[in-house]
Amino acid sequence: MKNKTMIVVSLVAAAAATATAGTDFAVNGGFETGDTSGWVSFPTASSTFNVTIDANSGNFGAELFNDTLASGAVVKQANLGAGVISAGDTVDISFAAKGSGAAGGVAFAEFFSEIDGGGVSDSVLLGGTPLALTDQWQVFNFSLAAGPDVSGGVTLQFASVTGADPSSVMVLFIDDVSVSFIPAPGSLAMLGLGGLVAVRRRR
DSSP states (O other): OOEEEEEEEOHHHHHHHHHHTTOOOOSSTTOTTSSOTTOEEEOOSSOEEEEESOOSSSSOEEEEEEOSTTOEEEEEEEEETTTTSOTTOEEEEEEEEEEEEETTOEEEEEEEEEOTTSOEEEEEETTSSSOOOOSSOEEEEEEEEOOSOOTTOEEEEEEEEOOSSTTOEEEEEEEEEEEEEEOOTTSHHHHTOSOEEEEEEEO
């Protein structure tokens, strides 16, 4: 009787990992479908999330409007790159935005490392503060490391948040949303190995 170790390499997973490195995971990030498909929305009582012809590029952008007192209207691209992005991989985020707030209205962009089955292993407020918006389109770029558990992928979230003043309002325009990644050195994706499994058999 002796132990033999069989190393099984998943070629399908390897191809997926190498093919998607650097690929944009965002779905309908430019709203060029003419609708908000691909986006998950959590509205307030009176908020709206609509496509608009006011775009940074192409034919369409999107407007997230909120005037519900002391609330946050949220839209997001959820669970992107699940099974491909690994802990420590660099995630590159880019989007164009503009907007305005009154009486305490602000806008945020947040990044979450999702755990499969629920919960997050890390969350980041992009830029550390509300977005510094003007009435002109600006492109925002961020690079950050994925959290310690990204089995559920990553999520990019935008929020239009109002204050306690009854006249508070926030209008956020977004377009050209992109989420891609660079494998960390030594990760399976960098090595081109999507699933390396050691099976020990006793004979």
